[in-house]
Amino acid sequence: MSTSVRLRRPDGSTYVRELHDPPVWPQPTRPIASRVAYAAVPVMAAPAGANALGATAELDWEATLAVRREIWAYGLGVAEAMDTAQRGMGLDWATTEELIRRSSAEAAAVGGRIAAGAGTDHLSGAATVGEVVAGYEHQLEVVERAGARPILMASRHLAALARGPGDYAEVYGKLLAQVRRPAILHWLGAPFDPALAGYWGSADLDEASEAFLEIVNAHADVVEGVKISLLDADREVALRERLPAGVAMYTGDDFNYPTLIRGDQRSYSDALLGIFAGIAPAASAALQALDAGDVEGFDAAFAPTVPLARHVFASPTYYYKTGLGFLAWLRGQQPGFTMVGGLQGGRSVPHLVRVLELADEAGLLPDPELAAARMGAFLDVAGVSR
Numbered sequence: 001m002s003t004s005v006r007l008r009r010p011d012g013s014t015y016v017r018e019l020h021d022p023p024v025w026p027q028p029t030r031p032i033a034s035r036v037a038y039a040a041v042p043v044m045a046a047p048a049g050a051n052a053l054g055a056t057a058e059l060d061w062e063a064t065l066a067v068r069r070e071i072w073a074y075g076l077g078v079a080e081a082m083d084t085a086q087r088g089m090g091l092d093w094a095t096t097e098e099l100i101r102r103s104s105a106e107a108a109a110v111g112g113r114i115a116a117g118a119g120t121d122h123l124s125g126a127a128t129v130g131e132v133v134a135g136y137e138h139q140l141e142v143v144e145r146a147g148a149r150p151i152l153m154a155s156r157h158l159a160a161l162a163r164g165p166g167d168y169a170e171v172y173g174k175l176l177a178q179v180r181r182p183a184i185l186h187w188l189g190a191p192f193d194p195a196l197a198g199y200w201g202s203a204d205l206d207e208a209s210e211a212f213l214e215i216v217n218a219h220a221d222v223v224e225g226v227k228i229s230l231l232d233a234d235r236e237v238a239l240r241e242r243l244p245a246g247v248a249m250y251t252g253d254d255f256n257y258p259t260l261i262r263g264d265q266r267s268y269s270d271a272l273l274g275i276f277a278g279i280a281p282a283a284s285a286a287l288q289a290l291d292a293g294d295v296e297g298f299d300a301a302f303a304p305t306v307p308l309a310r311h312v313f314a315s316p317t318y319y320y321k322t323g324l325g326f327l328a329w330l331r332g333q334q335p336g337f338t339m340v341g342g343l344q345g346g347r348s349v350p351h352l353v354r355v356l357e358l359a360d361e362a363g364l365l366p367d368p369e370l371a372a373a374r375m376g377a378f379l380d381v382a383g384v385s386r
Helices: 063-074 093-110 129-146 157-160 163-176 206-220 233-240 257-262 280-291 297-300 307-311 317-330 340-346 349-361 366-383
Strands: 003-008 014-019 039-041 077-080 114-118 147-153 182-188 223-229 248-251 270-273
Touching: 014 340, 014 349, 039 129, 039 147, 039 157, 039 233, 039 280, 063 077, 063 093, 063 340, 077 093, 093 114, 093 129, 093 257, 114 129, 114 307, 129 147, 129 157, 157 163, 157 206, 157 307, 163 182, 163 206, 182 206, 206 223, 206 233, 223 233, 233 248, 233 257, 257 280, 257 297, 257 307, 297 307, 307 317, 307 349, 317 340, 317 349, 349 366
Parallel strands: 039 077, 039 270, 077 114, 114 147, 147 182, 182 223, 223 248
Antiparallel strands: 003 014
16 A cells, blocks of 8 residues: 655655555574674663653653563564664663663563663762772672673773873773673774764874774683774774684674675675664674575665764764654654654754665564554654645
8 A cells, every 4th residue: 555755855855755665574594504693772761751861861661671571572682772773872870770680580581682781871970980880780780680791892081181091901801801702892983973083092093093903912811802983994994803812803893884794705794783773774684695505685675774883873963862763753663753862953954854764675664554653653753834
């Protein structure tokens, strides 16, 4: 059945778009084996909650956990409480702690893979490296007690006070000496968070890479993998080829993930990606094809998702959460387009119109009629004449 919606172009003209009938995206009947893939998943704000700028987050817990159950059903793992969940952009620590506990319990109930971020964002400030370590330890205890694999997130506090690579080596050395299971180290680049510029002790990425690799090599027995979010495919490949044996590279490159995951004759990347929360059915289909040795099928499933990913993560990249929230609403995963911290205002109307167009082209609107109705209501509220 044809479903249409009238949209406005950036130049002010309007046109009627016929939305596609979505393909059938099969869920896997056995665990995905060729790659390890996590989706960094957003949170769903309570529509009637006081989720204004600076307010304590109020979540729609059923919608939030339902999204995670869908990720597991498609054979992907959940990377919980990461920057995609608005850490440092609206999600306070008390809510984060509850999120980690609830999501980890859901993972245990369904046998789903889960890792969760431990950082220092609960601290009001930190004047010494010791205070940063103590902050990490507090969150690390929450993650490990919940049963999730720890992801050591980049710390704004450490970035602000570190005097050089030695301070990073000290902090991560102390943390890795006490983890109960091997952890994932997260290098979140400045496009995702400008406050993390110069992480690992240098603004020069070559120097930062060397400092990072020194930490990984010194603690390779307790580093399960590293997540690189620099949006620099060549640098990621160069880094992954220098990792110690047994340490995985998890791509965080939401621009170039198909080629990085496919890899080459020497190496490949596993995945820990925010865009996988929005394209989980297609990502699952691609990885199922790879399991079957069907590289053409892998490419065909991923190719239409790349324009959507590059648009959602366009500069300023840190507002990608708004695009994922809007896509979740169009897909029927949350009842309203509202976000914690009021972040639904992070992108323009034309940007979000393009999200719908690209999601439709990628076959990621499971209910076109619902998507059309919601887009029409959004445009009405925005004051855009149709």
